[in-house]
Amino acid sequence: MIPPIDLLLATALPLIAWRVLATDELPTSVVLFIAFGLLSALAWARLDAPDVALVEAAVGTGLTGALLMSSLRSMERPRPPSPWRARAIALVAAAIAVALASVVALLPRGALGLGPAVLARSEESGVAQPVTAVLMNFRGHDTHLEMLVLLAASIGVLSIQHGTASHGVDTAPTSSVVMMLVELIVPALVVLAGYLVWRGSRAPGGAFQAGAILAGGAVLLLLTRRMAPLSLERQMVRMFLFAGPVLFFLVAAVPLGFGGDMLEYPRGWGGSLILGLESALTLSIATILTMFFPQGAPAPRRRG
Amino acid sequence: MPPWLAYAASGVSLFAVGMSALVLHGEVMRKILAANVSASGVFLVLVALARRAPKGPPDPVPHALVLTGIVVSVSATALALALVRQLRHGAQLGPSDERRR
Amino acid sequence: MRGVPWLELTILAPLCGALLGLVLQRAVAVLALVSSLSTAVASAGVAVLVARHGTIRRSVGAWELPLGIQLRADGLAALVLVAFAVVGVFITAYAMVHFEPGSRAARSFFPLWLFAWTGLDALLLSSDVFNLYVTLELTTLTSVGLVATGGDPAALSSALRYLLFAMAGSLLYLLGVALLYGAHGVLDLDLLGAVVTRGPVTWGALALITCGLALKAPLFPLHGWLPAAYASAPVPVSALLSGVVGKCSLYVLVRIWLGVFGVPLGRAPAVLIGVLGAAGVLWASIVACRQQRLKLLVAYSSIAQLGTIFLVFPLMGRAAFAGGAYLVISHACAAAAMFIAAGTIEQVVGHDEIDRLDGLAHRLPLTFVAFALAGVSAMGMPPSGGFVAKWLLVRTAFELHEWWWAAVILIGGLLSAAYVFRVLRGAFVPAPITETIRRSRASDLLALGLALLALALGLAPDLPLALAAQGAPS
């Protein structure tokens, strides 16, 4: 029998989503979207995916929400779609949803998928945490390419908003309270991130969560002008940015030199290599995610 | 109905809602929101599929896929928003955005 | 001890170039050229391997299936890999001519292009439905970034439009992958192909994946984003999009159909795709005839060519398959050549309005020769790769007693002749000034080289076809 909380969540999510997209005021819908994100994170937690829920909360909701916020101030006047068209599309969507749901209902119940296989081999993978094992080892190729997606996207963002670094978020009025808060929060975030990476090998957690949290801190610094805008001109930024991808490249390429497979970890080195790789990735991900934000005006004094 | 199925159904309806909004709305920002909504719908389906076995640990592979998917969709969103900001910076939106889809 | 890991190198070589280019931004162009050339070498290595030993599989991270991911190179992959690598080298060289060195555009173009190339090779060699998703995203997002390097509002908004379509497409695809995994618990194409059976789940997955890829490919009538994106991007970007990157979604679709769905689901969906492809051929060709701007004309002709390639689905069989592959590679050369020629014209006269090009050929002879030769292939007239492809497709259509596909291809050919000659006829108008313009010939020579490649493909189809036949469906 399905617990009421699950039933509630499962029904609530689409309704909120619909509200998100139907609201006329964009800012409202962004706020609603963040709420929606948190709820779906909760749903994922209910599905025993706390790690994924964490990422969803940090990246999917927190960062995306902040990004959306930072890009508001739309000059487009909302154009309410013609009602008949809306109805037609809603009808089609409903039909599709029903069809897909019934298809999903046909999927084999109680299937374990590749779970057992992963558990059986996670010893060799060098990380006890199955998800991390899949991400960094069994399907490391995906993660490698995904890292490149992130990097390429950041290059794209930089090349798109070149020359307009000055425009972007109107940086918040920085009252001393905010300052104090930031100065408290940011170090805490850094510690938390480090902790997440370290325990990623054993329990839920890892580079992406950590990176997202660091990025959150960095954005705070950006908003409060405690940190100069990131640009590829800065040595430090470049180092942070490329640490992960370059290390990943080496991990992928070097084994080939010894007649191994691409991304093959040397026997027994899996654990430590992955830890190192994850820490490097954390830095890069944090940098990239921060770069996704409008950088604001160059700060008078440099810090961090 | 097992919980996972409820969530999966909820996921596909999220997907449908997002998609229809993506088709329906003219505003770019709303399209981006819609894309994110249906993305989280797909992810929810995957997470639900991982939890089909009533007990024991969930299938880690869909979780890994979702993590990858989230990062990809964040990258896409960031790129899209950068384009929006730049277009706005260039005062007017280009004709191909004015056209209603 | 296995030999040189060519498959992996085709992925790592462009990646290495991209990373180095980001770190040492001054040398970015040179690095790009070096890594392009080495990628071409690696691709040739793959082709030789496949020609010798048939389909090659390499596991990644030493994990066996179904746990790990495998790279797979069969004849199709090898052929497309090599063709794209050759065209890629030309495009890199052209970009070195087109962007002034050290310019901001150059510094973002080369890394993005090499990232796109990394994703492309990873995609061509991938045999895992989810890995295909990631590689698709890598190529798509980099392409969007590349289109945006144009900088002007037109480029930016078309890039945005492109991105929104692509996001929708990849979400559809991903949900389809979720269904497949949910049903069978594996992600490798061949493993899936072994277990997939006729049924609602398979139909659902098929519908989602096909729609998603049709959006990205694009298949008529989902092509809305393409012309603006191709026409407003910088010339090297248009060339590489229409020639190389624009084919990858179609490639994935073919892969998945051959590997997974083709067998159990019968021909009905394939015929549907064929009908849409045919509609695309006719519609896009007619629209191309009515364009005022040269780059738009070439963009629409690319849609028409894609439509022709989609006819492979209803004609599925070895000959048609080879024909489709051949059309992919010869159009890669022809389209790139046409865009480079169009770019040169625009660069020289400051516009690309077709009706105002009369007599220009006397000042830009090489440019027009390149365009004409590429046009021969686009029309599918002999001798050209386009003709060989057309011959294989039409002949298969008649062998299946389905003459209407042949009719579509032939009518498409007639219409393409109409728009190609609409550009060329102006070349014969006597011009007041007949001295050729003093300028770097490099871009002309590159366009000419590509066009001649398209022609050469029509002179010696034997070898490429033999390669494509390795591990092809019989």
Next chain:
Amino acid sequence: MTAENVLPVGVLLSSLVPALIIFLLPEQRHGTRTALNLFAAVTKLVLTAVIGWGVVHHRRYETRVRFLPGADLVLHADPFSLLFVTLSAVLWLATTIYAVGYLEGSPQRSRFFGFFSLCVASTMGIALAGNLLTFFIFYEMLTLSTYPLVVHRGTPESLHAGDVYLAYTMTGAALLFAGTASLYALAGSVEFVAGGSVGPLVAGHRGALMLIFFALVAGLGVKAALFPLHGWLPLAMVAPAPVSALLHAVAVVKAGAFGITRVVYDVYGVRVAEELGVMRPLAFVAAATVVFGSVMALAQRDLKRRLAYSTVSQVSLIVLGVAIVGTVSTIGGVVHLVHQGLMKITLFFAAGNLAEKLHVTRVDQMRGVGRRMPLTMLAFTIGALGMIGVPPIAGFVTKWYLGIGAIEAGASWAIAILAASTALNAAYFLPLLRDAWFEPAETQGGILAEEATLSLVLPTVFTATLSIAAGALAASGVSPLAWAKLIATREYQP
């Protein structure tokens, strides 16, 4: 690699290589270009002679290259291909000399001669093609390489003529493509062999074979200017005179007629074609075109347009001869391939001279030109009388064999057609000749005073002489007639 399988390629390359070199030559290198052209033409003639000698002595000349699964590229020399090769080679030489003189001082000569040689190269490929695919490939190369010549002047009229030319030929190409591909799909491979190769398929695929036949003939009929596919030819006369010579005599319409003959005899085989019942419609279309062309010619006031329509009518005599089943009529048709070429090129050269020298372009301007340009008009007269069928000029031989053949085949209606065409030819040529010779000229001039330059007159006289020789020496062993007999007997031997 023996001489037997190098020579056919040699014939092809002897104009392909010059074409490529000419494209690379700078515009000003007129001397080099001319020398190269003449050298190439002579080389081709020598090679042709060698092959001809070999073919007489039953040598097999064939070059075969692997191309596509089930479809090689084949160049081979049989008597029929040799007939066409010889014709084109000889007329190419004449036309080259003529064109050098005609285009003196005009722009874009490098482009002109380059594409001209390319056309001839394609024609060689058409003539030597050993199977339908090879034929198609060179046939379409000819289509493409002719366009720049048609629009050479770049004037709005010539551009329009070019558009019409493309509209017709490209559609024809599509039909030919469809026919070829479907025949390959049906038969696996379609080699040209005497007596045809599709016989075994008739049982199962009668309807398909008929459809394919009409597709092929329609595709080829565009270039052969069969009614109602002739529309492009009269327009194309806006091109310079050498191009008209190329279109009407050396390459294009000839390629069409040659192709139809190939399809009838070496793809289907005359007996199979007859059994399919496709010969009669073909014969009727040809007959209709003969009459139609002549009537239209009669209506034209522009000299070159009149000549163009006369071609429409004359080329269909070839098709008519081919379509009337019987050895003798076949001889008549095949030999007319040569005769019509010789006579029509003479007429166009002469017309070109008149236009160049006296700016005579309309038929009502021809009064007295005979005195002012006697050599040119002599040649013109020979060509015209030949067309009418006056002995001993080549045209007579054609009509003689066609007539006998028609009677022999019991197609007596064809006699009426021949008579009609003769009468009409007379009706649209004789008045010209009368005006030219017996009417006083507007302006008086001394004999030879206004004759065109040597490089224009020489080819004109040369081809005129050939048209007489072909008729007068028809009985000799090396005459076109002798070849035609060889071909016809070969086609009809069981």
